[in-house]
Amino acid sequence: GDSVTQMEGPVTLSEEAFLTINCTYTATGYPSLFWYVQYPGEGLQLLLKATKADDKGSNKGFEATYRKETTSFHLEKGSVQVSDSAVYFCALSGHELGNEKLTFGTGTRLTIIP
Amino acid sequence: SQTIHQWPATLVQPVGSPLSLECTVEGTSNPNLYWYRQAAGRGLQLLFYSVGIGQISSEVPQNLSASRPQDRQFILSSKKLLLSDSGFYLCAYNRDNSPLHFGNGTRLTVT
Numbered sequence: 001g002d003s004v005t006q007m008e009g010p011v012t013l014s015e016e017a018f019l020t021i022n023c024t025y026t027a028t029g030y031p032s033l034f035w036y037v038q039y040p041g042e043g044l045q046l047l048l049k050a051t052k053a054d055d056k057g058s059n060k061g062f063e064a065t066y067r068k069e070t071t072s073f074h075l076e077k078g079s080v081q082v083s084d085s086a087v088y089f090c091a092l093s094g095h096e097l098g099n100e101k102l103t104f105g106t107g108t109r110l111t112i113i114p
Numbered sequence: 115s116q117t118i119h120q121w122p123a124t125l126v127q128p129v130g131s132p133l134s135l136e137c138t139v140e141g142t143s144n145p146n147l148y149w150y151r152q153a154a155g156r157g158l159q160l161l162f163y164s165v166g167i168g169q170i171s172s173e174v175p176q177n178l179s180a181s182r183p184q185d186r187q188f189i190l191s192s193k194k195l196l197l198s199d200s201g202f203y204l205c206a207y208n209r210d211n212s213p214l215h216f217g218n219g220t221r222l223t224v225t
Contacts, residue, residue: 004157034213036216041218042218042219043120043204043216043217043218043219044158044204044206044214044216045216046213046214046215049213089157089158091158101148101160101163101173102158102160102214103160104150104157104158104159105157106156106157107152107157107158
């Protein structure tokens with residue numbers, strides 16, 4: 001079945017550091033790929049997505065490129081801020097009959113130190 | 115605008131007690147509805163999804179059940195909670211193949 005593997009956390013960085021959170025997937029067909037973010041005490045919010053190979057999703061300074069050859073969707077940001085502290089989830093969708101069943105990774109907790 | 119409400123935000127229940135978590139969606143009709151669970155140290159696991167009133171699909175056999183009595187209402191229940199039911203429960207919705215929108219979640223602790 002479909003699965004998502006993302007780097008284990010927690011990850012602690014200083015403000016303005018470069019961020020990479022690795023994500024690889026296993027899926028049949030051509031899934032869409034997502035990054036969701038969960039701020040403390042809140043539910044998940046969609047951060048960015050890519051629906052086909054070589055697409056780049058971007059939002060709030062974060063980027064991720066859908067790499068079919070390496071089955072990866074790594075999340076990057078050039079200069080992180082304290083407000084980026086959150087848990088980040090990589091996910092893929094198995095489109096099925098009009099609904100979207102997401103398969104999530106285990107999440108990576110990111111803490112940014114001033 | 116579309117919004118999703120989930121309550122309660124936190125809940126502490128003894129083993130063997132019943133459970134009812136409620137989720138409602140506003141601003142859209144005939145949404146797909148989902149219940150996810152996030153257990154400690156684990157990723158999000160899809161528990162149930164529904165594409166219409168009275169239509170429930172279960173992804174993981176367990177101690178929980180779901181119901182959809184109205185178009186925009188999704189309820190997660192249990193007759194007798196187990197310690198292993200502790201976790202963070204998230205309701206979500208979408209229309210067609212749009213991205214999921216999540217509620218703020220309910221943190222359930224079974225003691």
